Amino acid sequence: MIELKTPGQIERMRKAGAIVGETLDLMRRTVRPGITTQELDRLAEDYICGRGAVPAFKGYNGFPATLCTSVNEEVVHGIPGLRKLESGDIISIDCGAVIDGYFGDAAVTLPVGDVAPEVKGLLEATEAALYQGISQATRGKRLYDVSHAIQSYVESRGYSVVRDYVGHGIGRAMHEEPQIPNFGKPGRGPRLEVGMVLAIEPMINLGTYEVKTLSDHWTVITKDGRASAHFEHTVAITENGPEILTRS
Numbered sequence: 001m002i003e004l005k006t007p008g009q010i011e012r013m014r015k016a017g018a019i020v021g022e023t024l025d026l027m028r029r030t031v032r033p034g035i036t037t038q039e040l041d042r043l044a045e046d047y048i049c050g051r052g053a054v055p056a057f058k059g060y061n062g063f064p065a066t067l068c069t070s071v072n073e074e075v076v077h078g079i080p081g082l083r084k085l086e087s088g089d090i091i092s093i094d095c096g097a098v099i100d101g102y103f104g105d106a107a108v109t110l111p112v113g114d115v116a117p118e119v120k121g122l123l124e125a126t127e128a129a130l131y132q133g134i135s136q137a138t139r140g141k142r143l144y145d146v147s148h149a150i151q152s153y154v155e156s157r158g159y160s161v162v163r164d165y166v167g168h169g170i171g172r173a174m175h176e177e178p179q180i181p182n183f184g185k186p187g188r189g190p191r192l193e194v195g196m197v198l199a200i201e202p203m204i205n206l207g208t209y210e211v212k213t214l215s216d217h218w219t220v221i222t223k224d225g226r227a228s229a230h231f232e233h234t235v236a237i238t239e240n241g242p243e244i245l246t247r248s
Contacts, residue, residue: 004195016104017245037069041080056096068094087113106246107232126229143189160209201232
C-alpha cells in the first residue's frame with residue numbers, strides 16, 4: 001500500500017533530506033585523487049551524526065557503512081574501504097539519513113580529476129534523466145510516466161537503463177511502496193497523488209544494461225565492465241508540483 005504523507009510528515013522529511021543534501025555537497029567538495037572511499041565514509045558519518053541524524057544505510061540489512069561508494073563500473077552498493085580514488089575515476093555516492101523517524105535518500109556521481117569525454121557525457125545524461133523523471137512526478141500522472149521519461153531520454157542518447165534495481169517510495173521506512181522502474185510504457189502504474197514521496201534514481205550504463213553482484217553480496221557491477229552513473233533525489237508530490245526534499 002502506498003502511504004500518503006501529511007504536510008507535517010513531509011516537513012520532517014525535509015529535515016532528513018536537507019541533511020542528505022548537505023552531506024553530498026560535502027562529498028562534492030572532498031572527492032579528489034588520493035582520498036579513500038573509507039575516508040569519505042567517515043566524513044559523511046561524522047557530518048550526519050553532527051546534525052543530529054542517524055546514517056540510514058549503516059546496519060540496514062547488514063550493510064556495514066554510512067555511504068554506498070561505487071567506483072567506475074560499480075553500479076550501486078559499493079562498500080567503502082581502502083581504495084584510493086585516481087584521476088579519471090568516477091564515484092557514485094549514495095547517502096541516506098533518518099531524523100525524527102523519517103528518511104531522506106539521494107545519490108550523485110562525481111568525476112575524480114579529469115575524466116574521459118564519453119564518461120563525462122554519461123554523468124551529464126544521467127543527471128538530466130533524473131530531472132526528466134522528476135518533471136513527470138505531478139498529481140494525476142501515472143507512475144510509469146516517470147519511468148518512461150527517464151528511459152526515453154537516456155536511450156535517445158545511446159546509453160542503457162539498469163533493469164535490476166529501481167527507485168522506491170520512502171517515508172518512515174527507507175523502502176516503501178511503490179517500486180519505481182527507470183523504464184516502462186507511459187500511462188501505466190498507480191496514479192500519482194499529493195502526499196506521495198518517491199526516491200527517483202536512474203542508474204545508467206555506458207554499455208549493456210546487464211549487471212552482476214560480486215562475492216561480497218553487495219557490490220553490483222556492469223557485466224561488460226564499462227562505467228555506470230547514479231543520480232537520485234527524494235521527491236514529494238505537492239499541490240504545486242514536485243518538490244525535491246534532498247536539495248541542500
